[in-house]
Amino acid sequence: MRKRKTTDPPPSPVDPSEGGEKLRLKQEVGLISGVSLIAGTMIGSGIFMSPEWVLHHMGSPASSLLIWAACGVLATFGALSYAELGTIIKESGGEYIYILRIFGSFPAFLFAYTSVILVRPAGLAAVCLSFAEYAVAPFYPGCSSPQAVVKCAAAACILVLAIINCLNVRLATSIMNVFTAAKLLALLVIVAGGMVLLAKGQTQSFQNAFQNTTAGIGTVGVAFYQGLWSYDGWNNLNYVTEELKKPEVTLPRAVMIAIPLVTCLYLLVNVSYFAAMTPTELLTSGAVAVTWGDKVLGSWAWLISLSVALSTFGSSNGTFFSGGRVCYIAAREGHMPEILSMAHVRCLTPSPALLFTSAMSLVMVMSGNFTSIVNFFSFIAWFFYGMTISGLLYLKIKKPELPRSYKVPIIIPIIVLMAAVYLVLAPIIDQPQIEFLYIVLFMFSGVILYFPLVRFKCHPRFLQRVTLHLQLFLEVAPTARDAN
Numbered sequence: 001m002r003k004r005k006t007t008d009p010p011p012s013p014v015d016p017s018e019g020g021e022k023l024r025l026k027q028e029v030g031l032i033s034g035v036s037l038i039a040g041t042m043i044g045s046g047i048f049m050s051p052e053w054v055l056h057h058m059g060s061p062a063s064s065l066l067i068w069a070a071c072g073v074l075a076t077f078g079a080l081s082y083a084e085l086g087t088i089i090k091e092s093g094g095e096y097i098y099i100l101r102i103f104g105s106f107p108a109f110l111f112a113y114t115s116v117i118l119v120r121p122a123g124l125a126a127v128c129l130s131f132a133e134y135a136v137a138p139f140y141p142g143c144s145s146p147q148a149v150v151k152c153a154a155a156a157c158i159l160v161l162a163i164i165n166c167l168n169v170r171l172a173t174s175i176m177n178v179f180t181a182a183k184l185l186a187l188l189v190i191v192a193g194g195m196v197l198l199a200k201g202q203t204q205s206f207q208n209a210f211q212n213t214t215a216g217i218g219t220v221g222v223a224f225y226q227g228l229w230s231y232d233g234w235n236n237l238n239y240v241t242e243e244l245k246k247p248e249v250t251l252p253r254a255v256m257i258a259i260p261l262v263t264c265l266y267l268l269v270n271v272s273y274f275a276a277m278t279p280t281e282l283l284t285s286g287a288v289a290v291t292w293g294d295k296v297l298g299s300w301a302w303l304i305s306l307s308v309a310l311s312t313f314g315s316s317n318g319t320f321f322s323g324g325r326v327c328y329i330a331a332r333e334g335h336m337p338e339i340l341s342m343a344h345v346r347c348l349t350p351s352p353a354l355l356f357t358s359a360m361s362l363v364m365v366m367s368g369n370f371t372s373i374v375n376f377f378s379f380i381a382w383f384f385y386g387m388t389i390s391g392l393l394y395l396k397i398k399k400p401e402l403p404r405s406y407k408v409p410i411i412i413p414i415i416v417l418m419a420a421v422y423l424v425l426a427p428i429i430d431q432p433q434i435e436f437l438y439i440v441l442f443m444f445s446g447v448i449l450y451f452p453l454v455r456f457k458c459h460p461r462f463l464q465r466v467t468l469h470l471q472l473f474l475e476v477a478p479t480a481r482d483a484n
Contacts, residue, residue: 030245033173034237034254037318038079040180042262043187044315045130046230048289048308051270055282057223061274062209064223068270071227072263074419075234078385079259081413082238083252085392087404090247093329094239095388100333102391109454111384112330113446119380120326121357123232124319125364126377128154131312134305154365157313161320162358166344166351169243172317179314186307187265190289193296194272205274218430221423225378228423230266232381234259236318239325248405320357328353332479335454339467342476352476379424380439386420389413 029037051064058064082094091097096115100108132153136145165172214220237244237254244250273288276295285291293304328350331340344351392413395402428436452458471477 029169029173029237029240029243029250031250031253031257033177034244034250035258036173036177036180037236037240038233038254038258039262040176040183040314041233041236041318042075042231042258042315043180043183043265043311044127044230044233044319045308045312046232047187047266047269048311049130050226050230051273051288052282052285053226054223055279057214057219057226059212059214060210061205061279063213065267065270067220067223067227068266069263071224071231072259072266074224074416075228075231076255076259076263077412078389078416079234079255080252080408081389081392081416082235083255084404084406084408085388085395086238086241086251087248087406088395088402090241091329092238092240092242092325094235094326095384096326096330097333098238098388098391099384102394103387105335105454106450107387108330108333109335109450110443110446111387112326112335113449114380114443115384116327116330116336116357117360118442119377120319121360121364123377124158124316124357124361125154127312127316127319128157128361129365131157131309131316134309134312137305138302151365155362157316158320158358158361158365161317162354164317165320165354166349167347169349175317176314179310179317183307183311183314184265186304186311187269189303189307190272190292191265191268193292194268194275197272197275197296202275205278216430217426221426222431224423225427228378228382231259231262232377233315233318235385252406320354325350325353327357337463337467339470339474339476341478342471342474343479345475345477350479352470352474355474379427379436380443382420382423386417386424389417389420393417 054067055061055064058067085098089098089101091101093100096108096112099111129150132150133145135157136149136153140146164175234255237251241247241251273282273292276292277285277288281291282288289304289308290301293301297303327336327340328343329341330336331338331353340350340353340356342352343349393410396410396413427433
């Protein structure tokens with residue numbers, strides 16, 4: 001009997017696991033790697049650059065130290081709140097997956113759109129540019145490094161990170177562990193040098209320590225932005241929940257070890273800076289850690305430049321490791337192109353999402369306009385942090401019966417939510433800038449894409465063929481959730 005001729009449907013993405021077990025990302029991140037991911041991402045260029053700007057906005061050493069301590073407490077409270085969310089919703093993706101599961105598709109898409117296109121690539125590019133500045137500085141003594149060289153070094157950093165993270169999760173986490181140990185050692189050297197200076201009686205900066213303190217609402221908010229930039233990464237473990245070993249145990253333990261450790265180190269490092277420099281010297285230093293090295297280490301000051309380069313590279317690796325997962329999870333939920341939700345069939349890493357993040361970061365590096373990145377990054381970040389924390393409060397009040405292995409006292413997320421509202425509104429009210437309006441407009445421009453592409457699923461037919469060819473070229477396949 002002759003078969004009836006039919007029209008072939010467009011090819012669909014190949015799933016080599018059909019009829020068998022689907023691909024899953026490896027659960028390679030244990031407690032030590034979790035602590036390294038948090039601490040390694042938090043300790044980047046911020047502690048070597050931000051103290052100058054915190055002091056600039058606050059006006060006095062004592063008030064700037066209070067800001068650093070308050071930022072550490074706020075980061076700890078935020079991470080503890082996220083730890084409870086991570087034990088309720090055991091999926092990777094951080095804020096994105098929490099907003100999606102609690103508030104629905106539309107706000108989650110706006111977060112993914114803003115984060116994947118703008119926030120994460122810009123943050124990664126900024127840290128890589130900081131790495132490049134310190135990495136090439138020894139080759140141009142006595143003068144500023146050419147911007148073309150700096151940008152090429154930053155681009156090379158991004159490409160190296162892409163290769164490492166695409167090849168192997170264990171390799172990426174091992175690099176995080178090594179670089180975290182190296183940067184902790186560098187900070188301990190600064191702390192030890194400061195203790196020696198204090199023992200010798202160099203306490204001039206701490207006499208009348210609150211003199212010239214600024215207390216404006218907007219000024220304090222901007223100072224918090226600068227301090228919190230150095231703590232950025234406190235929520236990174238929630239982006240890789242599906243790759244954690246025993247996430248219900250590892251997540252809260254890693255948070256309680258990493259963030260207090262980093263907070264104590266930051267406070268001691270700032271004390272060391274003030275022991276070596278007067279507030280005026282610190283404000284005019286340009287690169288606080290390098291000035292400290294020149295004053296304390298003398299001919300060994302080059303070690304500080306090397307330490308900052310290592311620190312920023314390790315931080316870039318942590319940002320890259322977690323940032324690519326946001327893109328991957330958003331694609332898996334249908335908010336990004338399907339190819340970005342796939343994993344390499346042998347390496348079991350989300351290589352398409354990592355490559356996309358690399359491409360966007362390279363675009364940001366080439367544009368090179370990062371003068372206000374800290375303030376505007378923090379503005380967007382704390383808007384979505386506040387939304388996520390309000391989701392936790394909703395679950396605690398309306399759905400207390402949901403199983404969770406860890407519970408945070410309700411007062412903690414309330415404090416974090418109040419801080420998030422303050423950090424979003426205070427700078428706008430006290431020091432309004434047109435750039436904040438541009439950010440909000442960009443965020444809500446996602447509406448134009450959401451309804452046709454996500455809500456009504458109006459996908460051009462040629463995209464399926466493009467996805468198929470990319471899938472074969474990149475050797476990737478669809479993955480399954482692992483939310484057990």
